[in-house]
Amino acid sequence: MKKIPALFYQRKDVLLIAKQLLGKILVTKFNKTETSGRIVEVEAYAGATDKASHAYMGRRTARNEIMYAEGGHAYVYLCYGIHHLFNVVTNYKDIPHAILVRALEPVSGIEIMLDRVGKEKLDNTLTRGPGNLSKALGIFTKHSGVSLQSDELFITDDGFRLKKDQILASPRIGVDYAGDHALLPYRFYIKGNLFVSGKPK
DNA sequence: GAGTAGATCCTCT
């Protein structure tokens, strides 16, 4: 499978990229063990104009420095002292846009993922929610800043295509503190997919 | 089934 080229991420419309990431395969290959999952849920964070973003109003710190890099890098950080959140940096250099990957549908290395999470059998909690999927794929803060063109962390396209009516938008999750911006429909997910967070159907 | 509290630690002020 071919990695998605860096140019895919280096475009201005973070919402468009977020939608196009749905259905792609996120792959990690650490210590020669490969695990992967199809992206079924994402959230866009539109940098300086987005209250919910770490880079709101152009904030720039050691932690979010990677958001200012050119598109095609991973931004990983720890939330609530427990959960690792995996983001894809997008747009051009110095424009801190990012896409948070919230949920995956397991594709390969499922037993390895179960082992990492400490579960016995596959269920829809394995890769549902950003904290869980990072754990399942073995992603930690030390992977922040890794290029998605590297061989241990990348995204591929296996030819899977979604119809327009399979993509739904909704307000983002867990960003109530962002006031009005918490209501922006920047979350995209695949209709009816079991691994999308929220209430199971 | 729905709502709420607790866990737990890194980062910025």
Add this chain to the structure above:
DNA sequence: GAGGATCTACTCA
């Protein structure tokens, strides 16, 4: 020193 791009478990109905 405070708070956060979350998840789980437990309570109550």
